[in-house]
Amino acid sequence: MRAETISIGTELLLGEITDTNTPFLANQLSLLGIDLYYASSVGDNYERLMEVLRRAWQRSDIIITTGGLGPTQDDITRETIAGLVGEGLKVDPELKQNIVCFFAQRGIEMPVSNVKQATVIPSAQVIPNPYGTAPGWWVEKEGRIIIAMPGPPSEMEAMWQDEVFPRLQERTGAIILSRTIKTFGLTEAKVDELITPLSSSSNPTLATYAKLDGIQLRITAKAAKPEEAQGMISKTEAEVRAILGDCIWGVDDETQEGVVGQLLVARGLSLAVAETFTAGFLTNTLATAHDSQSYFKGGLVTTSDEAKVALGLNPQPAGAEVATAMAVLARRQFEASIGIGLDGFTEPAGDAVPYTVFIAIDSEQIKQHTVQSYSGRLYQMKRRAAYYALFDLMKLLRST
């Protein structure tokens, strides 16, 4: 089955709000194994919405609209669907009563304009909306389904979960599972090149995504039974692991900071960090990690040479020596078993310049430092430095 989503509202096309309904529905449809081929946004305009709906009617089996179900003159989704399927709108007395009650419960008389929300066409089944006055529509005609839902994400998501998802699941019956393998230290092009032998498979499929914490691979399998889909994923995962080996650090929802945290907790170790130049991104990543209080002691962040002197550090030149002194300082000040020091420099000009970061790790047993050179936008590269440090520590912890 082919689906298509249409987000309706002029505010979307003025950039005043970000459409979160489309990514939500996209994700949900993929769980159902329904292919989403097109997603569009269109303003509150009858002709243009009709054009988009007509096009969708020609090419898709399921059309899901969000928005345009309000009580004002701008809200034209009902009228346009009625026009598309050639049916007349009529007020449904029961629906009208529901809306009157919705207002009465809040001590308000129903504004006259809201009667519009009680209109239906013969092909439309009403989808209840417990969180607002705009009911949805489920229209079935000529082998196609149009599902019209309200625009506010809280109302739409509740309607989807309670009513629409179960009905669609009944129709599809398919099982789709996916698994994400997370790597660090390789470029996307390199990962693509290495997995070429696997990437032509159409089931399971293999897709790569570049993120700040590395390149991710998503394996997605379709099958009639869960065990079958799981078996396909396991087989491909084993093949991916054989190719990418040590570059893989996690799967699915795992984060580098989470994996490092687990390794530290398992070994009864704690961590403190000191950063110059990376603006506290490593500290922030660790401090916001789930349950990090049990292993993360704290961070010391500074950006100026003067402040480095105040901390007893030799400010120039940036390098392994400063990074090592900082790792020692962090470990001592916060009484942690492991200290990480991050120092670095960049050329003064431009936004996308070569960037060098020095990563030192200090504990009773370990004295290590590494150097990474890479480039990009300064802000992102500073965030990326945190992942170089976490990946270094992860490798060390796994090898000991």
Next chain:
Amino acid sequence: MRAETISIGTELLLGEITDTNTPFLANQLSLLGIDLYYASSVGDNYERLMEVLRRAWQRSDIIITTGGLGPTQDDITRETIAGLVGEGLKVDPELKQNIVCFFAQRGIEMPVSNVKQATVIPSAQVIPNPYGTAPGWWVEKEGRIIIAMPGPPSEMEAMWQDEVFPRLQERTGAIILSRTIKTFGLTEAKVDELITPLSSSSNPTLATYAKLDGIQLRITAKAAKPEEAQGMISKTEAEVRAILGDCIWGVDDETQEGVVGQLLVARGLSLAVAETFTAGFLTNTLATAHDSQSYFKGGLVTTSDEAKVALGLNPQPAGAEVATAMAVLARRQFEASIGIGLDGFTEPAGDAVPYTVFIAIDSEQIKQHTVQSYSGRLYQMKRRAAYYALFDLMKLLRST
């Protein structure tokens, strides 16, 4: 002129990432006075992308695509545009050389697949991409313009600002000016209520936006001449200032940390901070602020009670006393003229819980502390705490 945007990438239709490019472009186009009538997303599929492009070619003057310019087989934007306009792709030797250099600067040999990014068609002018290997295309043919930009928002936005926006502005000639007034300490509903007398104007328009650093009001004026638009904006701004007074802290691109930095520099003062519970967001905000080295000395971040003890602090109960001790500690350790200490607590359960933060400011002349209670999602509320602290300091500096 009618524009249309097309976001390309199967990951968008799987709900794996949220498309922030469309709202960005929608907003930018509205500044240019170009009507955006349709926005679509389509997967990495030649036939479907071709269908969407053909449709756009029929109904729009300007077609803006984002995504699908990468080096992998999935990336088909170039091929599809070439197919649409019936032209052949050829490698541009200069462009290829640029990409080879991009990799060489990073000490990597160019993967063979990246040569794809150096291909062009005769109607395409290349739009430089200083932040990545994917150059953009500006295609003009038969009275239509196709602008193809990379998908990663940082690359796309830079390309847009530096290259595409100026070229489009030249074409439109319309004068649209806007000014953003930034407030803190009022809810969006309160701001809306206060400015009701001004909000019915259709030129200039007045719109409110809720951000973490406060409620923003955007005044937008259209006119034939710049002076005329400027005059309309100045008049409305004066009216807004008369209503919102001291709650206004900045305009346009100003940030709270930037305004605080200017005040500190003008008075020859420096700042250091210490945070528990806010995970280093204040430190990070200050450390990433433009030119903050001249006034920001550093931050001390900790999350665990044990670490507070290691720093010589009394860990419990959280409150003004701990915050004050932290402000003093930060000031002393980093040898700064002003110290800010942030401490806080929240109820352990749930995601949207009441949250209390204690903000202490310490300098030779000033000893102050304030308490803020508010609620929301924990991650956002921790970030918001940084703005409470910056706003406190801003008010203090302005009054002295």
